[in-house]
Amino acid sequence: MAKPSDLTRPPDLTHERRTGPFRTQRPIYRDLLPPCNDTCPAGENIQAWLDAAQAGRFEEAWRILTRDNPMPAVHGRVCYHPCEDACNRRYLDQPVSIHAVERFLGDLALESGWTFEPAPPSGKRVLVIGAGPSGLSAAYHLARLGHEVEIHEAGPVAGGMMHFGIPAYRLPRDILEGEVARIAAMGVTMVFDHKVEDLLAEQEAGGFDAMFVAVGAHLSRRTEIPARDAGGILDAVSFLRGVDAGAPPQIGRRVAVYGGGNTAMDAARTAKRLGATEALIIYRRDREHMPAHDFEAQDALEEGVKIHWLRTIKAIDRTRFTVERMEIGPDGRPRATGEFETLEADSLILALGQESDTAFMRGIPGVEFQDDGTVLVSESMMTGYPGLFAGGDMVPAERTVTAAVGHGKKAARHIDAWLRGGVYERPAKNPLAGYEKLHVWYSTDAPQQAQAQLEAESRAESFEEVVKGLSETEARYESRRCLSCGNCYECDGCYGACPESAIVKLGRGKGYEVKDALCTGCAVCYEQCPCHAIEMIPEAETAQDKVTVLVR
Structure with a gap:
């Protein structure tokens, strides 16, 4: 009698994801949430306007952008672009310079005189x-x-802290006023x-x-500093406001700024532009733990600002400042060392928050x-x-x-x-399109397009804008670096890869559809889709899940 192990088993024709007699799974087109969109505090549909921009449809891109944010020329200059920190492109080379393209669109809109559409009055x-x-x-x-x-x-005037707190070398006033x-x-x-x-x-x-x-x-927040005969003490907001109004206060040749945030960096850089030969920042923590963005500190250092890390002011006597050295303790917080030193400054600007x-x-x-x-x-x-x-x-x-x-x-x-007597309900978010979901089989040599800047040696001589914008060619190039994470951009990869001709093109901007009768569930379309716009679902799921992707 033959043993079961002696018998030749029939071939398993369903274990591989290729053409076979039974379909156990099938593809559907789905939109996922790009990380850039997810992290934008203004809720911009970044991927959608980048798609229009890379095709040269700039007004369309601007209108998509301004559905969520009415001031792209401002934001392209002053936003700290957390979207770029989340950009999946950073795993390949560098993130897409989203803020630079946003600035290009905002500036182009001002130059072209694009306006917003009026709405029917509600009576409210x-x-x-x-x-x-x-x-x-x-x-x-x-x-x-x-x-x-x-x-x-x-x-x-309008603008609030954009007008009175952000210096003109970062945000020219005609740009703000135009928007x-x-x-x-x-x-x-x-x-x-x-x-x-x-x-x-x-x-x-x-x-x-x-x-x-x-x-x-x-x-401005205040702090108690013992002072026998203090020199000029200003708060950063009043200082920057006075400069913007054309009535800067007298600050002397040597200026100290107390604080480690972005406002402190702006105050010190502004003092240099007003003619201070020495501008120094005093901050009680180290560079790693400062609230200012690192590039803000780097820009300040390049312009000749000195930063005294791990220092706190203990007393002031006219133009002499007694500061105590600090150190970072095991808990990551600064602590006193009992060691003191003296610094000289004609005036002190407090930038301790608002x-x-x-x-x-x-x-x-x-x-x-x-x-x-x-x-x-x-x-x-x-x-x-x-x-x-x-x-x-x-x-x-x-x-x-x-x-x-x-x-x-x-x-x-x-x-x-x-x-209107109702309640606004925010639409549910799609699942996040993390880098692990993408099928990026190759990457082109396409480094980020750097924005030109004034030379560091000459920047502190005027309030001319430091960072320059992108040209049209550069903006289109930068937009094309987008991976379109989680959303179909009609690359025809699935259409060309399907061995059964089960993928149907529906026309530009309409995406694709799967012919159910021809699809074998081999998943070739899914495996080649670079942006994860296709998912494989078990055959048992209802037919209502089958959808046609719409390119945004």
């Missing part, structure tokens, strides 16, 4: 307090939704030199149906505050007072221009829903 009025990035963003999105918007701003003017042209009314003291009275007097408050953080002036909201019923004075808001950006929303630096969140613009957009959507 919204009051916005503060014409900074968050207030401008909210006003823009509310206007696009058809609401009448009026901004009340305590300062003489603000485009928002105003939508019918947004801006009332300047109008500080709000009684918010509810303002609402009643203007007949506003809802309010959004975004007053920013314009008050706070919001929210005192005018203290008496409003239902409004709650944190210990640091920031206003508590719900997920919808609404305070405890119905119809009163808040955002930007005055709420607990990251304090950047892009985060503030994201707050304005989010608040506008919730305000719109509230005015």
